[in-house]
Amino acid sequence: MTDERLAMRAEIDAIVSRALNGDQTGYAELYDRFSASLYRLCYSLLLNEQDAEDILQESFLYAFKNLQRFDSRKASLKTWLYTIAISRCRNTYRRKRFITVDITQWLGLELKAPPAEAPEAAAIRRDASESISNALQELSPRLREAIVLRYGQGMTYREISEVMGCPQKTAESRVRLGHERLRKALQPVGLGLLEELLRVH
Amino acid sequence: MVRFKYRYCKVHMARYLSGDLADPVRRRVARFIDENEDCYREYMRHREFAQNLERSLPTFGRPNPQRLDAVWSTLQAELQTPQPQSAWFSDFGSRSNLQFSYALAVLAITIALMLPLAIGYRAAPLALDFPRAPHYAVVVRPVARALSGAPSFATVEPGSRGTASLLQSTPAPRF
Structure with a gap:
């Protein structure tokens, strides 16, 4: 482990200790540090804003209520939080296995773009997001998890295997398979659209 | 050999690009990429796509800060929110929820077993008087004498129990 990572881990351990000693700002700090990435993880897996928010809230509620169970010698707080969130996301896939219709699409509604965004940029952003969303949806849940953790969260294979609860080799092969399927799925769209997404952001 | 090299590269390419391969494997993949055009093309395709994913996926699904604040609230x-139950009960419930369920199940089974004794249960007689199957008796009697005088005919009656009261004879054949 690099020095930078060790320092960050020690810092997070200190915040956890503060929170456990009853300091409310410790909880707020933990939420500030991890909520955005945890939300992105949930959204990338569930592809639904409301579900992602619900899982985010449930995961933090569980984590904060059980913070005394967290053992920093076994795993980092990020890995622990991600494990909690992934297990809840899996429950949601199971619940929604037979109900996959998005009501907003069904009713022909579209989510509004942020007000400051120009209409053209909003259209490009929507197209790029939809392409990625469709490509991710074509992957099986396990492959999607592996891809999102690897490329979306920048985790190492070891961390992915810890979060997904599988051997490291399995995590590697899932990333490889997911990568190939995603490439095939995005081939008709072209990589230019991904570039557009980057440019807009 | 060319196909082998290509397949080898394809299998290890993702980990090659992320720097997760062991030294001997990494060196072999690098050699194949140098030597083989297909391997090189695969490498370029893979690298470009991986770079795109690494840059675009983290921006995918970025949360609205206001929504995150709402979730925090x-x-x-x-x-x-204070727990609605008393401290003793909530502690008991959280620690030994499973044990409590098992204890309830055991209690219910015990009550079910004790109930007949409590309401004056008497053991059923062991010898039950089941209806018996009809008893067939074969009674052989000379009922007629044929020309030769030898054959005789028998009747079989249910429930006769060997008595002749219900016995009926079959008429002898007439020649």
Whole structure:
């Protein structure tokens, strides 16, 4: 482990200790540090804003209520939080296995773009997001998890295997398979659209 | 050999690009990429796509800060909400929920077993008087004498129990 990572881990351990000693700002700090990435993880897996928010809230509620169970010698707080969130996301896939219709699409509604965004940029952003969303949806849940953790969260294979609860080799092969399927799925769209997404952001 | 090299590269390419391969394997993949055009093309395709994913996926699904604040407010409210149960009961419930369920199940089974004794249960007689199957008796009597005088005919009656009261004879054949 690099020095930078060790320092960050020690810092997070200190915040956890503060929170456990009853300091409310410790909880707020933990939420500030991890909520955005945890939300992105949930959204990338569930592809639904409301579900992602619900899982985010449930995961933090569980984590904060059980913070005394967290053992920093076994795993980092990020890995622990991600494990909690992934297990809840899996429950949601199971619940929604037979109900996959998005009501907003069904009713022909579209989510509004942020007000400051120009209409053209909003259209490009929507197209790029939809392409990625469709490509991710074509992957099986396990492959999607592996891809999102690897490329979306920048985790190492070891961390992915810890979060997904599988051997490291399995995590590697899932990333490889997911990568190939995603490439095939995005081939008709072209990589230019991904570039557009980057440019807009 | 060319196909082998290509397949080898394809299998290890993702880990090659992320720097997760062991030294001997990494060197072999690098050699194949140098030597083989297909391997090189695969490498370039893979690298470009991986770079795109690494840059675009983290921007995918970025949350709205206001929504995150709203989630935090709800979270705070839930964390500060006092438990409706008393401390003793909640502690008991959280620690030994499973044990409590098992204890209830055992209690229910015990009550079910004790109930007949409590309401004056008497053992059923062991010898039950089941209806018996009809008893067939074969009674052989000379009922007629044929020309030769030898054959005789028998009747079989249910429930006769060997008595002749219900016995009926079959008429002898007439020649």
